[in-house]
Amino acid sequence: VDVAEKGAIARVADGDASKQSLISRQISELEAFFGTELTRRKGKGLELTEAGRELARQTRLQFQGLADFKASCSGKPVEFRIASGNSVLEWLVAPEMGRIASAVPGSTFALLDWRTGDVVRGLLDHTVDFGIIRKSALVKPLKFLPIGRISYRLFVPESLRTETGKLPTTLPLAISIGGEFLQAVEKANSGQLPHVVYRCTSFTQAAQLVRSGVCAAILPHIATASLAGHATVKNLPWMKDIQRDLGLAWHQRLVDVRPGASGILAALEKALSGRLEV
Secondary structure (H helix, E strand, C coil), X not given: CHHHHHCCHHHHHCCCHHHHHHHHHHHHHHXXXXXXXXXXXXXXXXXXXXHHHHHHHHHHHHHHHHHHHHHHHCCCCEEEEEEXXXXXXXXXXXXXXXXXXXXXXXXXXXXXXXXXXXXXXXXXXXXXXXXXXXXXXXXXXXXXXXXXXXXEEEEXXXXXXXXXXXXXXXXXXXXXXXXXXXXXXXXXXXXXXXXXXEEECCHHHHHHHHHHXXXXXXXXXXXXXXXXXCEEEECCHHHHHHCEEEEEEECHHHHHHCCCHHHHHHHHHHHHHHHCEC
């Protein structure tokens, strides 16, 4: 598991030659026991084979189940990891964490700001417990529970207010450049590239720029409460073409191995489902 997470035996051994030799021998013993190659030579080092990665996935989850059992025996809290994009965490998840936590006493939470591809890989590798992702990113064997639709609005600060029903080509705009969002906006807006003055790595950065009054931004509708009093919200007709279906994603093994996972799943569904459009 350590080699899978750190990417090399040398990194796990931290420069200790005897420990590195020990780890190599232990991996060889595992290969002999399972009758398959778990590592392969890559340059001057080693990389895990697919069989090695799968063994790490299964073992990681078993370790987590044992850690949960140990924590419950000693009365310590059990941590669950929830991953999604920063805007979803800040505007959708964080405001509901009080309700979620109260439904599953004895749990703590790590909220992880990850890109969608990293969330999916984390769910498959059991390095994250729950993800909130768009439906189009789902892969087998992950489970998916729809919670609603993320739509987008144009947020315009009072200093730049415009009455037009279109997106003015002169309106200074902040936009998230993550994924293919900018291309989707251009395509939906009759192929016209908006006047992007600020290219941001997250919607929350763009929202801060709107709050400061220097530009408008195209943001998820869940930003409305955060920007109340700072911006006028416009729903332009073409924005329906960039909306995305969102849902909770998890691996069934998680629920099978971690006793508290089903309670977290139910609490997340109850807290989040009513906050999005359907």
